[in-house]
Amino acid sequence: MKKLVAGVMACALMAGAAFAGGSQDSGAAAAPADSGNDTIVVGYAQVGAESDWRTANTVSFQTTFVPENGYTLIFNDAQQKQENQIRAIRDFIQQEVDYIVLAPVVETGWETVLSEAKAAGIPVILSDREVKVTDESLYVCWVGGNFVKEGEDAVKWLDAYLEEIGRGDELMNVVILQGTIGASAQVGRTEGVTRLMGEKPERYNILAMQTGEFTQSKGQEVMESFLKAYPDIDIVIAENDNMGFGAIDAIKAVGKKPGEDIIIITFDAVRAAFERIIAGEINCAVECNPLHGPRVAEIIQKLEAGEPVEKKQYVDEGVFDIKNAAAELPNRAY
Ligand code: GYE
Numbered sequence: 001m002k003k004l005v006a007g008v009m010a011c012a013l014m015a016g017a018a019f020a021g022g023s024q025d026s027g028a029a030a031a032p033a034d035s036g037n038d039t040i041v042v043g044y045a046q047v048g049a050e051s052d053w054r055t056a057n058t059v060s061f062q063t064t065f066v067p068e069n070g071y072t073l074i075f076n077d078a079q080q081k082q083e084n085q086i087r088a089i090r091d092f093i094q095q096e097v098d099y100i101v102l103a104p105v106v107e108t109g110w111e112t113v114l115s116e117a118k119a120a121g122i123p124v125i126l127s128d129r130e131v132k133v134t135d136e137s138l139y140v141c142w143v144g145g146n147f148v149k150e151g152e153d154a155v156k157w158l159d160a161y162l163e164e165i166g167r168g169d170e171l172m173n174v175v176i177l178q179g180t181i182g183a184s185a186q187v188g189r190t191e192g193v194t195r196l197m198g199e200k201p202e203r204y205n206i207l208a209m210q211t212g213e214f215t216q217s218k219g220q221e222v223m224e225s226f227l228k229a230y231p232d233i234d235i236v237i238a239e240n241d242n243m244g245f246g247a248i249d250a251i252k253a254v255g256k257k258p259g260e261d262i263i264i265i266t267f268d269a270v271r272a273a274f275e276r277i278i279a280g281e282i283n284c285a286v287e288c289n290p291l292h293g294p295r296v297a298e299i300i301q302k303l304e305a306g307e308p309v310e311k312k313q314y315v316d317e318g319v320f321d322i323k324n325a326a327a328e329l330p331n332r333a334y
Contacts, residue, residue, distance in 0.1 A: 038070075039067055039070055039071050039072045040070060040071050040072070040098045040099065040300060040304070041071070041072045041074065041095075041096075041097045041098045041099075042065050042071055042072070042073050042074070042097060042098065042099045042100075042101060042296075042300070043074045043076070043088070043089070043091075043092030043095070043097040043099070043100050043101065044061050044065070044073060044074070044075050044076065044101045044103075045076050045078060045085045045088040045089055045092070045100065045101065045102045045103065046058055046061075046075060046076060046077050046078065046103055047078060047080060047085075047103050047104075047105045047128070047129070048077055048078055048079045048080040048081075048105075049077055049079075050080055050213065050214045050215050050242070051214050051215065051216075051240050051241070051242040051268070051270075052241060052242060052268065052270040052271075052272060052334075053240060053241070053242075053268040053270055053288065053290045053334075054214075054290070056270065056290040056291065056333075056334035057103070057128065057290035057291070057292060057293075058075070058077075060290060060291045060292060060293035060294070061073060061075065061101070061292070061293040061296070062075065062293075063293065064293030064294050064296075064297050065293065065297065069297070071297070074092065074095065074097060076088035076091070078105060080105055080180060080213070080214075081105065082104075082105050082106055082109060085102065085104065085105060086113045089102065089113045089114075089116075089117060090113065090116065092117075092122070093116055093117055093120045093122060096120075096122075097122060098122070099122065099123055099124075099125060099300055099303075100117055100122055100123070100124045100125070101124075101125045101126075101127055101296055102124055102125070102126055102127070102131075102139075103126075103127050103128040103129055104126065104128075104129050104130070104131050104183075104184075105129070105180065105183060106129075106180065106181075106182035106183055107129070107130060107131055107132045107182055107183070107184050107187065108131075108132050108182065110131045110132075110133055110138070111133055111134075111135070111138065114131075114133065114138035114139060115135075115138060117138075118137070118138055123139075123140045123303060124138065124139045124140060125139065125140050125141060125142075125143075125296055125299055125300070126139050126141070126142040126143075126144075127142070127143050127144060127292045127295075127296055128144045128145075128185075128290075128292060129144065129183055129184040129185055130142055130144065130184040131184075136311070140299070140303065140309065141299060141309045141310060141311050141312065141313065142311070142312050142313065143292055143295045143296065143299065143312075143313040143315065144292070144313075144314070144315065145185070145288040145289060145314070145315055145317055146188070146314045146315075146317070147184060147185050147187070147188025147189050147191075147192065147288075148188040148189075148191050148192040149192065149314075149317075150188070150189055150192060150267055150286045150287075150288060150317065151188060151189040151190065151191060151192020151193040151194075151195075151196070152192040152193075152195070152196050153192075153286050153317075153319050154189075154192070154193055154237060154265050154267070154284065154286050154319075155192070155193055155196035155197055155204075156196070157265070157284045157286070157319055157321065158235070158263070158265065158284075159200075159203075161263070161283065161284070161321075162203070168203075170203075170234075171202065171203065171204075171205050172203060172204055172205065172234040172235050172263075173205050173207050173230065173232050173233050173234045173235070174197065174204055174205060174206045174207060174233075174234065174235045174236075174237060175206075175207050175208050175209065175223075175226045175230065175233050175235070175236055175237070176190065176193065176194075176206065176208070176209035176210075176236075176237045176239070177209075177210070177211075177212040177219050177222055177223065177236065177237070177238040177239060177243040177244075177246075177247060178190055178209050178210060178211045178212065178239050179211065179212075179213070179214045179239040179240060179243075180211060180213055180214055181211050183214075185214075185239070185240075185267075185288070186211070186239055189239045189267060190209065190239070193237055194206065194209075204235075207226075207230050207233065208226060208229070208230065210222050210225075210226075212238070212239075212243040212246065214239070214240050214242065214243065215242060215243065215246070216242040216243065216245050216246040217246060218243070218246070219238060219242060219243025219244065219245070219246030219247055220245075220246030220247065220249050220250045221246070221250075222243075222246075223236065223243075223246060223247040223250035223251065224250045224253070227250060227251070227254050233262055234262065234263060235262065235263045235264075235265070236251075236262055236263070236264045236265070237265050238264065238265070238266045238267070239266075239267055240266065240267050240268050240288075241266045241267070241268040241269070241270050241272065241273040241282075241285060242268075243266070244264055244265075244266035244273070244276075244282060244285075245272065245276070247264060248264065248276065248281050248282070251264075258281045258282070259276075259279075259280045259281045259282060259283055260280070263283045264281065264282045264283055264284075265282070265283060265284045265285070265286070266282055266284075266285045266286070267285070267286045267287075267288055268285065268286075268287070268288045268290075269285035269286065269287040269288070269318070269320050270332075270334055271329070271332050271334060273285040273320075274320065274325050274328065274329045274332060275329075277320060277321060277322060277325040278322070278325050278326055278329070280322070283321060283322070284319065284320065284321045285319075285320050285321075285325075286317070286319050286320075287317040287318045287319065287320065288317060289315045289316075289317055290334055291333060291334065292315075295313070295315070299313075
């Protein structure tokens with residue numbers, strides 16, 4: 001780690017030189033390389049702009065990594081495509097950034113490009129979703145939500161809710177709108193939900209699961225096809241809020257009442273989901289916190305100071321329903 005940080009410092013100097021005459025900071029374009037343009041250059045390979053969560057995450061980085069805080073941010077939106085993220089990382093290496101932050105769209109397929117970053121001496125910080133690599137030295141650390149726990153929390157909430165509404169003895173028909181297949185947020189949430197539901201086959205009957213790509217429009221489309229195929233759906237698990245919003249529209253379109261005729265659970269718990277809970281259309285939203293900008297900045301500051309950082313950092317997350325949503329809404333930052 002020390003060696004890596006030393007490499008980073010050398011890289012920072014080089015990057016400073018490179019950027020003094022580059023397009024990142026037009027004010028410094030005519031200045032000599034050592035004129036004090038000593039911001040830390042961070043390349044962020046973002047997934048895309050598929051959801052409210054993602055927008056909040058982007059804003060979190062764009063407002064944290066600003067020159068006033070000592071940073072220059074190079075932001076790349078990969079439009080949910082891994083090949084775009086790989087290309088962005090290669091560009092960051094070319095530009096000799098000081099740090100690369102990656103929110104990996106899917107878990108696998110990162111060895112080659114992360115090895116290239118390592119060979120260039122550029123530390124990679126993972127944020128939001130995880131990667132599956134055999135060589136853990138390919139990234140410094142990861143910070144994000146505990147997706148398996150989120151999935152489990154959803155079923156624990158359901159267990160209690162079904163008792164409460166007197167349906168604890170019924171067999172409930174469930175459909176799952178999954179996120180992007182292979183994304184750790186999808187893998188973890190599906191695992192948490194299906195494992196706990198699988199322990200209670202007398203209570204939960206999973207009819208179908210299909211990806212809605214974490215978008216509202218795809219969520220709506222898939223829900224429309226579920227409603228056609230299965231006339232008796234009791235519960236929808238949407239692996240993010242936006243697919244849940246799409247499902248609500250699909251449910252209304254067939255003349256059913258979301259939140260009453262069909263129980264809806266979503267993940268993320270963005271502001272609009274709180275509003276839907278208060279309106280009675282979403283029964284429960286399991287929180288996933290997107291505000292990783294300051295967390296990643298803290299990690300970078302530690303690395304700059306030569307301090308160790310934890311390899312995996314899970315963020316605390318809550319569960320919201322009609323009982324606590326109205327009181328919590330004014331405190332929400334996203
Ligand atoms: O749930 C979803 C977004 O990776 C946790 O990605 C993130 C997920 C989030 O598109 O809304």
